[in-house]
Amino acid sequence: MNRRLFLTTTGALSLGAALTACGGGDSGGSSTAAKPVSQADIDKAMKTPTELTFWTWVPNIAKEVALFEKKYPAVKVKVVNAGQGTPQYTKLRTALKAGSGAPDLVQIEYQAIPTFTITDSLLDLRPYGASALKGQFVDWTWGQVSGSDGEVWAIPQDTGPMGMLYRQDIFDKHGIEVPGTWDEFAAAARKLHKADPDVYLTNLAANQVAAWHGLLWQAGAKPYVTSGKSDIAISVDDAVSRKLGDYWGGLAKEGVIGVEPDFTDSWYAALNKGKYATWITAAWGPVFLSGSAKATAGKWRAAPLPQWDAAKPSSGNWGGSTTAVIRSTKNPVAAAVFAQFLNSDPASAKMFATEQFFFPATKALLTDPAFVGEKPTFYGGQQVNQVFADIGTTVNSSFQWPPFLDQAATDWTETVGKSLADKTDTARALGTWQTRLTTYAKGQGFTVKGR
Amino acid sequence: MAVTTAPSAKGRRRAAGPLFVAPFMVLFVLLFLAPLGYAAYLSLFQERLIGGTAFVGLDNYVKAVQDPLLIHGVGRVALFFVIQVPVMLLLALLFALALDSGLLRLARVIRLGIFVPYAVPSVVAALMWGYLYGPDFGPFAQLSRKLDLPVPGFLSESWMLGSLANIVTWEFVGYNMIILYAALRTIPQELYEAAAMDGAGAWRIAWSVKLPALKPALLLTLLFSVIGSFQLFNEPNLLMKVAPDVISSSYTANLYAYTLAFTGQQVNYAATVSFLLGLVIVIASYAILLTANRRRTP
Numbered sequence: 001m002n003r004r005l006f007l008t009t010t011g012a013l014s015l016g017a018a019l020t021a022c023g024g025g026d027s028g029g030s031s032t033a034a035k036p037v038s039q040a041d042i043d044k045a046m047k048t049p050t051e052l053t054f055w056t057w058v059p060n061i062a063k064e065v066a067l068f069e070k071k072y073p074a075v076k077v078k079v080v081n082a083g084q085g086t087p088q089y090t091k092l093r094t095a096l097k098a099g100s101g102a103p104d105l106v107q108i109e110y111q112a113i114p115t116f117t118i119t120d121s122l123l124d125l126r127p128y129g130a131s132a133l134k135g136q137f138v139d140w141t142w143g144q145v146s147g148s149d150g151e152v153w154a155i156p157q158d159t160g161p162m163g164m165l166y167r168q169d170i171f172d173k174h175g176i177e178v179p180g181t182w183d184e185f186a187a188a189a190r191k192l193h194k195a196d197p198d199v200y201l202t203n204l205a206a207n208q209v210a211a212w213h214g215l216l217w218q219a220g221a222k223p224y225v226t227s228g229k230s231d232i233a234i235s236v237d238d239a240v241s242r243k244l245g246d247y248w249g250g251l252a253k254e255g256v257i258g259v260e261p262d263f264t265d266s267w268y269a270a271l272n273k274g275k276y277a278t279w280i281t282a283a284w285g286p287v288f289l290s291g292s293a294k295a296t297a298g299k300w301r302a303a304p305l306p307q308w309d310a311a312k313p314s315s316g317n318w319g320g321s322t323t324a325v326i327r328s329t330k331n332p333v334a335a336a337v338f339a340q341f342l343n344s345d346p347a348s349a350k351m352f353a354t355e356q357f358f359f360p361a362t363k364a365l366l367t368d369p370a371f372v373g374e375k376p377t378f379y380g381g382q383q384v385n386q387v388f389a390d391i392g393t394t395v396n397s398s399f400q401w402p403p404f405l406d407q408a409a410t411d412w413t414e415t416v417g418k419s420l421a422d423k424t425d426t427a428r429a430l431g432t433w434q435t436r437l438t439t440y441a442k443g444q445g446f447t448v449k450g451r
Numbered sequence: 452m453a454v455t456t457a458p459s460a461k462g463r464r465r466a467a468g469p470l471f472v473a474p475f476m477v478l479f480v481l482l483f484l485a486p487l488g489y490a491a492y493l494s495l496f497q498e499r500l501i502g503g504t505a506f507v508g509l510d511n512y513v514k515a516v517q518d519p520l521l522i523h524g525v526g527r528v529a530l531f532f533v534i535q536v537p538v539m540l541l542l543a544l545l546f547a548l549a550l551d552s553g554l555l556r557l558a559r560v561i562r563l564g565i566f567v568p569y570a571v572p573s574v575v576a577a578l579m580w581g582y583l584y585g586p587d588f589g590p591f592a593q594l595s596r597k598l599d600l601p602v603p604g605f606l607s608e609s610w611m612l613g614s615l616a617n618i619v620t621w622e623f624v625g626y627n628m629i630i631l632y633a634a635l636r637t638i639p640q641e642l643y644e645a646a647a648m649d650g651a652g653a654w655r656i657a658w659s660v661k662l663p664a665l666k667p668a669l670l671l672t673l674l675f676s677v678i679g680s681f682q683l684f685n686e687p688n689l690l691m692k693v694a695p696d697v698i699s700s701s702y703t704a705n706l707y708a709y710t711l712a713f714t715g716q717q718v719n720y721a722a723t724v725s726f727l728l729g730l731v732i733v734i735a736s737y738a739i740l741l742t743a744n745r746r747r748t749p
Contacts, residue, residue: 090713093713097718119500206695207692207695229501230501260587261695265582265585266582266588266589270587270588273588275587404716406713407714409714410700410714410715413695413700414699414700417695417696418695420696421695421696440715443499444499445501446500
């Protein structure tokens, strides 16, 4: 025991020393940011022939990259698709551990940022002028990419404020109004399923922790609060979470909503065949759905999420990603400039909205009439982008992610998700989720506050 | 001349042996022994997100042998092995005997037909079966609804192991059949002639001549099946997406090791679990070899 303690302490000490050597610092609390890089140094770096490797799953991103290479001909960007989401993170983590093979830049979702900052894998972009971009991006996105000491860990690329897509025809047929509150939503769920047992108002996927986190976010929950490097308060079964648990667990138990896993063949078929009258989704949902449920074109509309308090409209975020620079890069200046250019250059940012149909993260695009004025026929000519742009302004800006999101997600699926699917006690499952996460966090050396 | 060349030819021959074996040995060391040694080394440490790496000796092993998730996972694959493997090998044997009997028409088409599923990557197979098993729009569900029968719950808790066994059987019957069929083709014709002279019919020949001759091949397929069963990963990993409430991240021991390493970032504990799983496989294989050998020598 003594020897173990000794070894652990030395391990921590050497890690601390390494951190200090790197000049980064969120270990001390009041750390000093690295010195800004001068404009002359940036100009010099951008004229030096350099090759950057960029892992991203964005289709056809070569078009945006070409804009950058046109402006900075000396810098070449090699785009690599290393998988989408978790598979990419797994590869990245392996490369980081191996000490070679990691790219200079990666696409990374908001929720995964703390998972990589805890291992000191991302480069603070402040010295390269990233702080100046703050005003261009939607407020809450900047909170998501910022560290506890004001570090800028990544540049926002796209977002997913949550809203509700619904079938106008099914609502009309059964005389259902668009629910403005979650109470109205529950009543509509019961009414619809009673009227037609083959149809459900919605599906809360038992495998979709991201949707659950988004709903927690909307409800104002603070499930994970980190302070310093090793302190975390986990409260995934507090009063707000229980309210959600009782609500969704209750509807699932009554059998008036579906709980089938999403993004599966069966789920696509269900959306196409009108099994679900709404899809609680995010701003990327409209484009996604119009590609996946072609049979239902023209029948869908968009609306904000139902509210817990109609007087104070609020929403959460589901999805969206950023561009981050890996700390081990040999060309930090060029990489940091690329990350900023890619997402903040007006032409490049606009291209994401028009080529990849991403939901923008910049304020300029969200007020651009060409973007918000679009009237897709799939949604009966409704200005869907405007609906989600309005929702975006109601997203709470203080939501935090844990530094071990993958574990939180797996544990959720096996506790809360399972309770929804099996129609068992969701409130109790929340307690199990809390216990499992707390045990895990303690095992990983965190100081867990609260429970 | 002859006197001088003889020793050098012998010498060359002596050098040739190790040379031929060398590529195998290099790969064996690089791809098998080295990772094994590295895993053993890793399993003696504990790396944490906060606090770094510490040497913990055999602590991980002590934890693993008491870990209910690991024990359940191993138990589940053991149950799977006990039920699925006999069914699969019996089917493979029947197909091999039927093909070998020469009584089937279109034997080559049938042989290929049975073998084809093996050529389908298991990921594709799991996706395909995931769709077929679907409770809403899967063909079996739709058919049952048309016939006013209850929809079979292929993806439910009580059926899942059977559904997985069905996929694995479908995938590997053809592979095992080919091994057995190849073994049947090597049996000397004289044995059949002798048996026929003694008045044995087709069934009698199959039972008393073919089956005993197949024993080594059967043992081989059985050993492959032990290893395959205990390493069960792809099929549950993919069906997990359509039945996340039934297949947990520790459903099989291999899945558990994967989850530990890539979800929980507990690489060291994952190495321990893998090492123990390897040990279980070695013991199971050895036990089978031992019992088989004992039966052979009276």
